[in-house]
Amino acid sequence: MTTAGAQAPADRWYPWRRALEGALAPMAALVLAWLAFTLFLLLLGKSPAEFLDLFWRGAFGSWFSLQNTLQRAAPLLLTALCVAIPAQLGLVVIGGEAAVALGGLAATAAVLPMLGAPSLLVQLVMALAGMAAGALWIGLTGWLRAKRGINETIASLVLTYIGLALFNHLVEGVLRDPASLNKPSTWGIEDRNMLGPIPGTDVHPGLILGVLACVAAWVLISRTSLGFAARVTGGNIRAAQLQGLPVHRLMIGACVLGGACAGLAGMVEVAAVHGRANASLIAGYGWSGILIAFLSRHNPLAIMPMALLLGGLGAAGGLLQRRMGVPDATVMVLQGFIFVAILASETLAGRIAWFQPRRTET
Amino acid sequence: MSAIGIEAIGIGKRFGAFTALADVALKVAPGSMHFLLGENGAGKSTLVKCMLGYYRPDEGSFLVDNREVEIARPADADALGLGMVYQHFTLVPAMTVAENLVMSRADVPAVINWAQERVALEAFMAAMPFQVPLDAEVGALAAGERQKTEILKQLYLQRRLLVLDEPTSVLTPQEAEEMLGTVRDLAHGGSITAIVITHKLKEVARFADEVTVLRRGRRTGGGSAQGLTPADMTAMMIGEPQAPANPERLGAPGAEPRLELRNLTTANDGGRAGLDIAALSVCPREIVGIAGVSGNGQKELVEVIGGQRAPSGGEMLVAGQPYDGTRELAQARAVRVLPEEPLRNGCVPRMSVTENLNLRGFDRDAAGGHRAWLSRGAMVERAQRLITGYRVRAPSAEAPIGVLSGGNVQRCVLARELDGQVDLLIVANPCFGLDVKAVGEVRARIMAARNAGTAVLLVSEDLDEILELSDRILVMHGGQVVHEAAGPGADAQAIGAHMLGSHHSPA
Numbered sequence: 095m096t097t098a099g100a101q102a103p104a105d106r107w108y109p110w111r112r113a114l115e116g117a118l119a120p121m122a123a124l125v126l127a128w129l130a131f132t133l134f135l136l137l138l139g140k141s142p143a144e145f146l147d148l149f150w151r152g153a154f155g156s157w158f159s160l161q162n163t164l165q166r167a168a169p170l171l172l173t174a175l176c177v178a179i180p181a182q183l184g185l186v187v188i189g190g191e192a193a194v195a196l197g198g199l200a201a202t203a204a205v206l207p208m209l210g211a212p213s214l215l216v217q218l219v220m221a222l223a224g225m226a227a228g229a230l231w232i233g234l235t236g237w238l239r240a241k242r243g244i245n246e247t248i249a250s251l252v253l254t255y256i257g258l259a260l261f262n263h264l265v266e267g268v269l270r271d272p273a274s275l276n277k278p279s280t281w282g283i284e285d286r287n288m289l290g291p292i293p294g295t296d297v298h299p300g301l302i303l304g305v306l307a308c309v310a311a312w313v314l315i316s317r318t319s320l321g322f323a324a325r326v327t328g329g330n331i332r333a334a335q336l337q338g339l340p341v342h343r344l345m346i347g348a349c350v351l352g353g354a355c356a357g358l359a360g361m362v363e364v365a366a367v368h369g370r371a372n373a374s375l376i377a378g379y380g381w382s383g384i385l386i387a388f389l390s391r392h393n394p395l396a397i398m399p400m401a402l403l404l405g406g407l408g409a410a411g412g413l414l415q416r417r418m419g420v421p422d423a424t425v426m427v428l429q430g431f432i433f434v435a436i437l438a439s440e441t442l443a444g445r446i447a448w449f450q451p452r453r454t455e456t
Numbered sequence: 457m458s459a460i461g462i463e464a465i466g467i468g469k470r471f472g473a474f475t476a477l478a479d480v481a482l483k484v485a486p487g488s489m490h491f492l493l494g495e496n497g498a499g500k501s502t503l504v505k506c507m508l509g510y511y512r513p514d515e516g517s518f519l520v521d522n523r524e525v526e527i528a529r530p531a532d533a534d535a536l537g538l539g540m541v542y543q544h545f546t547l548v549p550a551m552t553v554a555e556n557l558v559m560s561r562a563d564v565p566a567v568i569n570w571a572q573e574r575v576a577l578e579a580f581m582a583a584m585p586f587q588v589p590l591d592a593e594v595g596a597l598a599a600g601e602r603q604k605t606e607i608l609k610q611l612y613l614q615r616r617l618l619v620l621d622e623p624t625s626v627l628t629p630q631e632a633e634e635m636l637g638t639v640r641d642l643a644h645g646g647s648i649t650a651i652v653i654t655h656k657l658k659e660v661a662r663f664a665d666e667v668t669v670l671r672r673g674r675r676t677g678g679g680s681a682q683g684l685t686p687a688d689m690t691a692m693m694i695g696e697p698q699a700p701a702n703p704e705r706l707g708a709p710g711a712e713p714r715l716e717l718r719n720l721t722t723a724n725d726g727g728r729a730g731l732d733i734a735a736l737s738v739c740p741r742e743i744v745g746i747a748g749v750s751g752n753g754q755k756e757l758v759e760v761i762g763g764q765r766a767p768s769g770g771e772m773l774v775a776g777q778p779y780d781g782t783r784e785l786a787q788a789r790a791v792r793v794l795p796e797e798p799l800r801n802g803c804v805p806r807m808s809v810t811e812n813l814n815l816r817g818f819d820r821d822a823a824g825g826h827r828a829w830l831s832r833g834a835m836v837e838r839a840q841r842l843i844t845g846y847r848v849r850a851p852s853a854e855a856p857i858g859v860l861s862g863g864n865v866q867r868c869v870l871a872r873e874l875d876g877q878v879d880l881l882i883v884a885n886p887c888f889g890l891d892v893k894a895v896g897e898v899r900a901r902i903m904a905a906r907n908a909g910t911a912v913l914l915v916s917e918d919l920d921e922i923l924e925l926s927d928r929i930l931v932m933h934g935g936q937v938v939h940e941a942a943g944p945g946a947d948a949q950a951i952g953a954h955m956l957g958s959h960h961s962p963a
Contacts, residue, residue, distance in 0.1 A: 108852040319819040319827055326815060329804030335764040336793055336802055337815050338783030451855035 108451045115449040119442065120389060120396075123435035130431045140418055148417055152410025159409055164297045167405030169194065171304030172359035173383025174390070174397045175311055176232060176352040180246070181392040182315055183348050184328035189235055189250030190356040191380025192257025193228035195371075197357025198364040199261055200227035202371040203269060205283045216287045221361050228357020229350040231257055236349025240342035246349075258376060265371060279372035289366040300362035304401075307355055311394040324348060356380065382408075385429060389436050404429070459649040460521050460537060460616045461486040462507065468515035469502055469673075476502040477513070477673045484617075484666070486521070487646045489639070491660045491681070492653045494670035495693055495892050500653050503670070504619045508540055509533040534562070539615030541606045541623055549595030553588050553605055557612050580612060585645075586638055599749060600631030607639065610648075617649040624659065628749050629919065629952040636663045657686045669693055693892065703903035709742035709927055712776075714880050714911035715761075720770035722756050722935075730768065731756045731935045738880070743902070743912040745926030745943065747919055749955050753935035754915045755796075758884045761913070762793040764801075774880060787820065789880065792873040796884040796915075802869045805858030809850045810839040812857045813872050842871035863894040870898060874905055881905055884915045899925060919955075923948060931955055 132142040153163050176190040204223035208216050235253055239246040264280075271281045289299050315321035327334040327341050334341050360375055368374050386404055390396030411425045464482040468475075477499045484490040494500045506513045509530040518525055520536055527533050547556045558564060558573050574590075581587055588597070588605050597605065603623060610618050620639065624632035636652075640663050643650045654660065660667060664681035669692035677684075677692035715738040722730040731753045738744045748754050759765035761772065763781020772779050774789045785791075795801035803812050811818075814835045821827045821834070839853050846867045850860055857865060866886070873881070883902060887895040902925060906912050916922050922929055926943035931954040939954035941947070 106852065109854045112854070317830055319830060322811075322818050322830055325807065326804050329807050330800075332764060332801050333804055333815065335781075336762045336795055338763050338781055338786040340782070451851035451859055 111449045115443070115446070116391065116393075119439045120391065120436060123439040124432060126439075127428070127431040127435040130435070131428045134427060134431075135420075138420065140420060144418060145414065148414050149406070149410045152413035153406030161296050162409040163402065163406045164295075164301050165405075166408045167401040168298065168300035168304050169359040169363055169379040170382055170386055170401040170405055171308055171397060172300075172355040172362075173379045174386035174401060175307055175383075175394060176228075176356035176380070177384050177387035178390070178392040178394055178397060179311055179315075179352040179355070180232075180236070180345075180348045181387065182321070182324045182328050183345050184331070185236070185239065185345065185348065186247045187232060187235055187250045187349060187352060188247060188384050189232055189254045189257070189353075189380070190383045191376065191378070192254040192261070193231045193353045193356035194360040194363070194380050195261040195375045196231050196257050197224035197228040197360030198368075198375045199264060199269070199280070199360070199371045200224050200357070201361035201364050202280045202283055205287060206281065209284070213287050216283075217289065217365060220283070220287070220365055221358060224357040224361025224364075225354035226357065228353040228355070228360065230353070232353025232356065233346055233350040236346040239349075240345040254380070261371075261376070262373075265373075269371075271370070274370075274372070277372055279370045282370045283365065285369070287365065288369060289362070291366075298362065298366035300359070300366055303358060303362060305398065307358070308394045308397050311351075311355075315394065320344075356383070382429075385433050389432065391440075458616065459487040459643065459646055461488075461649060462538070462617060462651075463519040463522070464503070464507065464516065465519065466516035467503065467506060467513045467518075469499075469506060469511060469513050475673050477506070480516070480670065480673070480675050482668050482675070484649055484651060486649050487643050488649060488665040489643050489663055490649070490651045490666045490668065491664040492651055492668050492670070493655075493657075493660065493689060493693055498670040498693070499673040500670055501621070502673075504540065504621070504651065504653065507533065508538055508619065534613075537614060537616035538619070539610040539613060539617070540619045540621065541603070541610060542621055545594075545602050545606065547594045547602060547605060547609070550593065552591050552593055553597075553608075554590040556594055556605065557590075557609055560609050560613060581608075584608060584611065585641060598631075599751075600627050600635060603627060603631075603635055604638070607635075607642075611642075615648070617651070619651045619653070621653045622655070623652065624654070624656065628955045629948065630956055632659070633662075639663075657689055660684075660689065661686065690892075703900040703925075704907075705903065705927075706907040707741050710740035710909075710911075712739065713737035714740050714775055715913060716771075716773040716776075718771040718773070720760065720772060721768050722760060722765060723768045731760065733757070733770070733935075733937055736930065736937060738911040738913050740879070740911050741906055741909050742927045743906050743914050743925050743943070745922035745929045746913065746915040746932055747922045747929055747951055747955055748917075748932035750917050752932045752955075754884070754917075754932055756935070757932070758793070758795065758882055758915055761791075761882050762795065783819075787816075790877045791880045792816070792878050792882070794869060794873050794881065794883040794886055796886075796888060798869040799858065799862075799865050802873075803857050803865060806856045808854045809843070809848070809857050809860070809868060810835055810853045813839040813842050813868060816872055816875065838875070842868070842875060846871040863890050866890060866894065866898065870901055874901060878905060878910045881910050881912045882915075883912060885917055886914075887916075887918065887921060919948060919951065 135142045135145055152159050154160050173190040173194060176193060177187060180187040201220040201224035204219050205216055208219060231253065232250065235246050235250040238244040238249045266278045269280045270278050291298055292302065315324065323339045324344050326337065327339055327344050331341055359379060363375055364371055382404055386397055386400045389400040407425050407428065411422060414420060414424065415422050462484050464480060467477050467480045469477040480499065480503060482503065492500050502511065505511045507518060507527065509527045509532050512528060518527055525536060551559070554574070554577055557577060558568060577590055581590060586604060588601055588608060594602060594605065607618070623635060627635060636659060639650050642648050660681060666679065667681050667684060667689065668678040669676050669689060671693060717733050717736040720731055720733045724730045746754055746757065756765060760767050761781065774791060779785055779789060799805060817838065818830060818835065819827050843850065843853060848864050848867045848871065850864060857868060886898050886902065890898065902912060902914070914922065914925055923946055929941045929943050929946050929951060930937045931939035931951055933954065939951065941951060
């Protein structure tokens, strides 16, 4: 790479140090969170070494546990994008939970008028319906932010409760299958319309969709003019306006795109796991997505390993609970430590002189 | 209460490897007006911050009334009666003058006996050589009145030596004269000593008793103001005896207006009158200067043309066609904006210098077509060309632009906005906070653009800049254009009177 032509010797290693800083900061935060969690375990009288061992075995140690982890990571990839894409514009959107539920519900409802249609067509329509529902819901947050100046974090949080209430109202009301007695559910989508597992595994194809979505989001953000415009808007909206960028459309567009990802996660949960929409869709995927997006500093490529980590924690939870005799919430404590440590590490960005560009000026 | 003198001996201050002050001496006689001159970064602010206890000097000592004193923290300076009037106001706009004064005391009681305070304040105000209404809300006061209130606050706090940091930068010429005259009367009356930091040599010639000049952290000269000509002081400030030459004006303005505003209005904003411009036009090869006291609609005008604010009515035409500041139209009509505070308005601080230099052109390829995929190569190539052409000093082209110095950020924005064909250029306070050399360079670039046929709208709070560059001068007051004058040979006093809003009854 050529840098700064005929002037004082340029700091050519700076881009590398910056990349290193970006990678080391979350690593250091993870280590700190683990140390704090170690203290917590010792206070409980449990062995941190045993915790690590069981976590490894429950999450990645065997083909069975690895598949379990991947299965759990799949929706997290998509819900994390629901946070990370609007974050490029400086928006903190936390409404993924409702977008997942409504996406799943819309996907189920879309099947009703299509009984007997070819499976592939039904699946395609389900995916589109799920994405449209999520896009609409999060897009509403973006619209409120862009056109009415309403704080997008509060709007998305409040809309989550409204969305979940709407979901419950429909599932327990007009869309309810009268045969579902103990657990109110919609009608099923017919077995033949279910998405089969990835050949050779038990993992559903949502994982592939999630990975593709992450890669596509990364390309969009870092390699296209549209993504560049979004990053400029997120970095300084006044500068973006001065450049004539359509800041409102970019904001709404990013929310629509993020919502579509979360809606797709809901569709996959219905089409590959539950076969119908019910309270199982409200499993905290949306909330975990927020954690993952922040852990990966809103970089879609970093979302993949972080989703794997969080999916692994979920997969190992049962084993940890049974073998160590710790409550289920212990894993939540670890998640909490990680979140706080990551947020704290953000404030250190740019403070450590070694990572900063070397000044050549006097 | 009487004035005190201060003397600094051998003051040295380093920040890491950077030497901000080296062996600086300063002697200020009690009851004098002492002007401290120097370019940006010369060490003026560092010196007064050492004096007021915000920094601890690495070497040297201070004498107050010929006795050595220890100034380790701001409270020490306060106890000695040293105070500072900042460039930017430190009063609370939503509170009255009386509330601001009482609140500024170190010993405000938990419950304020307002009846008692009123009596004390009125007695204090009556004893002052100038008055400000105690019940006026500070936000409603004019800039000059606010600056007076700042000085009153210092007197109320029993300060006996005041440092004024560029006190006239936000004032009209008339307000500035009055304010500095007031300070001089106070000083010569023996109640305070004043140290004034300034860039304006005219003020030095009129108001200074003594002068100290700093350059690159060293004292380069000074003495009695009578014995120094402006050329002497400029030489001490910039090291070579030459003021920035006025850039040459070539060719006459075109006839067909490139920018036209007709009955342009904006909504009122927080009680401030919105824009109401009946007619304004800028022709090719013409610089139209907009003079005015800050807060009279200039900012709104730039925001409307730049697309940061929506007008509530009227027409904006560029080359005869309606214009709204969107990217398509800005690119099609070659409209560029050099905003004030370029880091805040024109850059993305955490994106790299390379990326910031490409904000105008990242989505266009060489043929002018739309580019959906970013071209890293084209971006680096353009950035290198601009960095070299405008002598931007950056540690790395990949460094965030936020780490650059103000002058280098301004060069980056200038480079980006002047790159390629520019038909209409909007410029706002382009030299604010730049040193003498950078100012000369920026003005020369703007003049060169004009000479090449660009229509330039120059909005500036620096009247000297407007007088130097403009072909035509408009004065804004209360959101309206209230006065028009030809640029060369304009009457600064008349313009100043209109800036103050006295166009109804000429001063």
